[in-house]
Amino acid sequence: MSNFSIAELSAAEISKLVTSKEVTAREVAEQAISRIDAHEKDIHAFNQITPDMALAAADALDEKIAGGATAVELGPLAGAPVAFKDNMNLVGTNTTCSSKMLESYQSTYTCTAVQHLLDANTLPLGKLNMDEFAFGSSTENSAFGPTKNPWNTDCVPGGSSGGSAAAVAAGMVCATLGSDTGGSIRQPGAFTGTVACKPTYGRVSRYGCVAFASSLDQIGPFTKTVEDNALILNAICGKDDMDATSVEREPEDFTAHLGDDITGMKIALPTDMLETQGLDPEIKASIYEAAEKLAAAGAEIGEISLPHAKYGLSAYYVVGPAEASSNLARFDGIRYGHRVEDAEDVLDLYMRSRAEGFGPETIRRIMIGTYALSAGYYDAYYGKAQKVRTVIKQDFDDAFKDFDIILTPTTPTTSFKFGSKTTDPYAMYLSDVFTVAVNLAGNVGLSIPVGCAKADNMPIGLQLIGDHFQEQKVFHVAHALEDIYKFHSVPANLK
Amino acid sequence: MSLSKEEVRHVALLARLGLDDDQIERLEGELNAILDHINQISQLDLDAVEPTTRSIPVVNAMREDVVRPGFDREMALLNAPDREDGAIVIPRIVGPGGGDQ
Numbered sequence: 001m002s003n004f005s006i007a008e009l010s011a012a013e014i015s016k017l018v019t020s021k022e023v024t025a026r027e028v029a030e031q032a033i034s035r036i037d038a039h040e041k042d043i044h045a046f047n048q049i050t051p052d053m054a055l056a057a058a059d060a061l062d063e064k065i066a067g068g069a070t071a072v073e074l075g076p077l078a079g080a081p082v083a084f085k086d087n088m089n090l091v092g093t094n095t096t097c098s099s100k101m102l103e104s105y106q107s108t109y110t111c112t113a114v115q116h117l118l119d120a121n122t123l124p125l126g127k128l129n130m131d132e133f134a135f136g137s138s139t140e141n142s143a144f145g146p147t148k149n150p151w152n153t154d155c156v157p158g159g160s161s162g163g164s165a166a167a168v169a170a171g172m173v174c175a176t177l178g179s180d181t182g183g184s185i186r187q188p189g190a191f192t193g194t195v196a197c198k199p200t201y202g203r204v205s206r207y208g209c210v211a212f213a214s215s216l217d218q219i220g221p222f223t224k225t226v227e228d229n230a231l232i233l234n235a236i237c238g239k240d241d242m243d244a245t246s247v248e249r250e251p252e253d254f255t256a257h258l259g260d261d262i263t264g265m266k267i268a269l270p271t272d273m274l275e276t277q278g279l280d281p282e283i284k285a286s287i288y289e290a291a292e293k294l295a296a297a298g299a300e301i302g303e304i305s306l307p308h309a310k311y312g313l314s315a316y317y318v319v320g321p322a323e324a325s326s327n328l329a330r331f332d333g334i335r336y337g338h339r340v341e342d343a344e345d346v347l348d349l350y351m352r353s354r355a356e357g358f359g360p361e362t363i364r365r366i367m368i369g370t371y372a373l374s375a376g377y378y379d380a381y382y383g384k385a386q387k388v389r390t391v392i393k394q395d396f397d398d399a400f401k402d403f404d405i406i407l408t409p410t411t412p413t414t415s416f417k418f419g420s421k422t423t424d425p426y427a428m429y430l431s432d433v434f435t436v437a438v439n440l441a442g443n444v445g446l447s448i449p450v451g452c453a454k455a456d457n458m459p460i461g462l463q464l465i466g467d468h469f470q471e472q473k474v475f476h477v478a479h480a481l482e483d484i485y486k487f488h489s490v491p492a493n494l495k
Numbered sequence: 496m497s498l499s500k501e502e503v504r505h506v507a508l509l510a511r512l513g514l515d516d517d518q519i520e521r522l523e524g525e526l527n528a529i530l531d532h533i534n535q536i537s538q539l540d541l542d543a544v545e546p547t548t549r550s551i552p553v554v555n556a557m558r559e560d561v562v563r564p565g566f567d568r569e570m571a572l573l574n575a576p577d578r579e580d581g582a583i584v585i586p587r588i589v590g591p592g593g594g595d596q
Contacts (some may be wrong), residue, residue, distance in 0.1 A: 108570045202551045215549050244556035245549070314535045325510060332511070334585055336574035346588045351513030363512060365523055367528060370510040371498065380537065386546030388536050393547055425525055426532050442550020468551060 006031055007171025007490045011080035011122075011228040014174060018061070018079030019071035024077040025058035029123045032081035036125060036172045039494065043148050045157075045167040047086045049126040054081065057123045064121075067227050076231050078121035081173040085164045085209040086127040087134060088114050088177060088219070097210050098142035099132045101337045101357030110207025112243070113177055113219045113236040120235045123135055125173050130162030132359045134184055134212045135161050135432040140422055141361045145238070149192060151458055151491050153258030155415040158188030165192040168222045171490040175232050176222045179210045181446075182316050184409075185220045189447035190410035190461025194489045195229045195478070196222050198435075200469050201442035202247035203233075205240030213323035214245075216316075216439040224489040226448070226479040229252035233471060249469065250449070257476035265477060267291065268403040270306045276433060279412045282453045286460050287409060290450055293484050294407075294477070304399045304406070308391040312437035317429060318372050318385035318441070319428030325392065327371030331357065364425060391483075393441040400467035405477050408434050410447040410461035434463060448478045449487040459487075497527050 004023055006014060017023045033051045040046060061079055071078070084090060087097045089107035096102045110118075118124060131141035131326035139147040139162035147162040149155040150170040157166040161178025166189035168176055178185040180198035189196020197220045204219045211217060234255070237249040269291055274284060291301045333339035333353030340356060343349035358366070372381035399406055412433055421428040438445040447461040462481070468475040498506070503523045507514045514522070568581055577584040 105574050108566065108573055126532075200551070201549070202553065241558050245551070245553055247551060247553065308539075311536050311539060314533045317529065317533050318536070329511075333576065335583060336576070339576035343586050345513075346586050347514075349586055350511040351508075354511055355513040355518075358512070363514070363518070364522065364525060364529075366512065367503070367506055367526055368509050368533075371502075371506045371526070374509060376508060381533070383546060384536050384539075384541065386548060387541040387544040388539065389547035389550070390544050391541065393550060424528075426529055429529075429532075440547075440550070 005495065006035065006081055006174060007495050010225045011174035011223065012076055012231060015078050015080050016071070017445055019065065019074050021065060025061040025123060026055065028079050028081060029054040029058035032123065032125050032173055037352065039170050039172060042153055043150055043166050043170050044145060044438050045128055045147050045163040045170060045172060046083070046126045047096055047098060047129050047144060047163070050093060050124055053092060054123045054125050057118070061121050076118070077118045077235060080175060081124040081125050082117055083125045083128050083167050083176045084175045085130055085161050085176070085178045087130060087179060089208040090114050090124065090127070093127050095127070095210065097133045098130045098144055099357065099359065099362070100143045101331050103338070105336055109208060112205040112240045114208065116236045117177070117232070121342045122447050123443045128167055128176060130163055131160035132362050133161040133210070134179060134181060135361045135365050137183070137187055137428050138421070139163065140225070140418065141358055141359055146418060149194065150494055151415070152415055155458060156191065156418060158191035158415065162182040162188050163220050165189055165194050165196065166431065167190070168194045168224060169489050169491070171494055175228055176225065177219055177236070178222055179209055179219050182320055182439050183432035185222065186435050186445055186461070186463060187431055188449040189222060189439070191415040191459065192489070193449040193459030193487060194222050194224065195446070196220070196224055197229050197233065197446040197447055198444065199233060199237065199471060202245050203237050203469070203471070205243040205246040207240055209240035211327040212473065213320045214327065215323060216320060226482045227255060227258055227476055229476045230258065232435050252298055254471050254475050257316045257472055258479040260296065260476060261298060262477060262480045265299045265405065266302065266306040266403045267294055267299050267405045267407055267477065268302050268399055268454065269407055270309065271303045272279065272305045272307060273309055273408055273434065276310070276412060278430060279409060279415065280453070282455060283409045283414070283460055286450055287407060287462060290462055290481060291407060294480065297480055297484070302403060306395045306399065306437070308388065308395050309437045311388050312392055312440055313429060313433055315385040315388035315440060316432070316436040318381045319389070321365040321369030322372045322382050325366045325368070325373065328366055361425070389440045392437050396441045396443055402464070404473045406465040408465065409465045410434060410463040412456035414453050414456055416458060438465055442468060444474050446474050446478055448481050449489065450481060450485045451487060497530065498523060
């Protein structure tokens with residue numbers, strides 16, 4: 001079979017073709033490499049392409065299949081082409097975080113989540129562009145140039161995991177990993193029409209993923225289908241001794257309820273959040289339309305209020321930068337990373353290496369965070385923001401006493417044009433207004449595409465929020481929406 | 496609350512960022528604009544609320560105290576900007592510039 005297309009097929013479908021010997025893993029890897037070659041100059045999703053690693057993994061898999069390994073032994077992702085955000089270490093690649101600071105940094109160990117996907121017999125195609133150190137919502141903060149949105153290359157793919165989103169939407173690979181601190185998986189997912197999940201805090205080990213804000217960061221998948229997303233999460237989740245915040249849970253299969261009837265599922269619309277200033281009327285309308293369709297499919301729709309969610313962005317822009325300023329203190333030019341050559345003394349080395357190595361948004365975040373943690377301001381900022389987390393979390397806890405899922409927009413607008421928000425940092429931050437509260441409260445959030453806006457023909461994503469560790473319910477309802485809308489993540493001109 | 500140019504300079508020193516006058520000036524405007532938004536949370540009366548440090552309670556993540564392999568020296572030094580005899584070379588740390596002012 002030579003007429004298969006990784007742009008049309010899901011990871012699960014490709015895996016079935018490979019393990020049933022209809023195509024070889026090498027054919028899959030070769031097609032991914034040639035698709036990346038064909039589209040990378042327009043999209044720039046990758047910081048590093050690893051054809052040799054993909055082919056070696058493919059040959060190893062083909063050998064296992066020739067040796068009689070069964071589909072069950074090889075797993076449901078065997079042979080799927082994948083790639084990783086460039087803040088995740090993978091031995092044999094550089095890990096740059098799209099920063100000059102780490103431009104030539106070689107991974108010295110492999111990120112746990114990445115290793116889990118390699119162990120699932122996937123084919124690693126490379127490392128994906130991002131906003132520098134994950135600070136941003138458009139990839140315009142990458143030191144190596146922005147990624148383009150496959151739906152319209154004049155528009156941003158979202159960020160910070162913009163390369164992870166674009167690589168899937170361009171049909172270059174079937175699945176990618178991103179990281180989400182305030183929306184960095186879900187927002188680019190919405191902008192590119194992909195399925196994008198930030199799991200519950202603690203669900204996936206962050207070991208080997210360069211830390212941004214340790215009380216918020218989570219790794220999660222980008223895919224074209226809900227089933228693929230659940231399969232990737234099956235593979236990467238779990239307790240890891242190397243990340244003390246990862247949580248031990250009874251094993252569960254996140255695909256268990258895909259395709260089940262949603263009758264009786266209780267879904268809440270946060271009416272106060274839907275009045276947020278700047279929410280695009282088409283996106284607002286799409287929320288009510290989705291709610292109607294879910295009701296027609298048997299779900300019970302209700303209304304709630306999340307009165308403190310509107311303070312989420314303010315709290316996030318204290319907690320995130322404060323923790324980032326601490327995490328990024330390690331980039332001092334001593335053990336690794338950029339170092340000026342003619343330093344007079346160690347303070348001069350720190351000061352100039354960091355000022356040269358970090359880009360403008362990274363410097364802004366470090367400055368906000370350092371200020372918020374500095375003597376005399378801690379209580380007013382970091383302490384207060386942590387109290388805001390408590391009341392936001394309480395709002396969610398109250399809502400989940402009565403409801404299974406909260407339905408919100410993922411973003412207030414569809415993807416925007418390059419340069420349109422670069423002059424006002426806070427205008428860019430507003431892109432995360434619906435997503436940050438989920439990180440502050442630690443819940444699961446997933447963005448699912450439901451069509452394109454009439455105004456600009458760009459994808460609209462809706463966010464499904466679930467209670468802690470309720471990924472199964474989120475995937476269950478997401479699958480129902482997928483069935484209703486039948487949205488295809490790869491635009492027609494790239495198939 | 497707002498930041499003066501001198502405070503911006505002080506924060507840059509705390510953060511070990513050697514910024515020039517243009518950068519300090521630009522940051523003064525940008526940081527104050529961002530702080531204006533952040534200050535929304537000061538309207539909230541949360542005196543009686545406990546802070547949340549982590550959304551999921553994890554207490555005492557213990558493991559067995561057993562020896563396991565770590566980095567070998569070559570791997571640990573792989574990315575060192577300057578190295579000699581299995582160690583990282585750094586400028587002097589004692590004397591002027593070696594500590595805080």
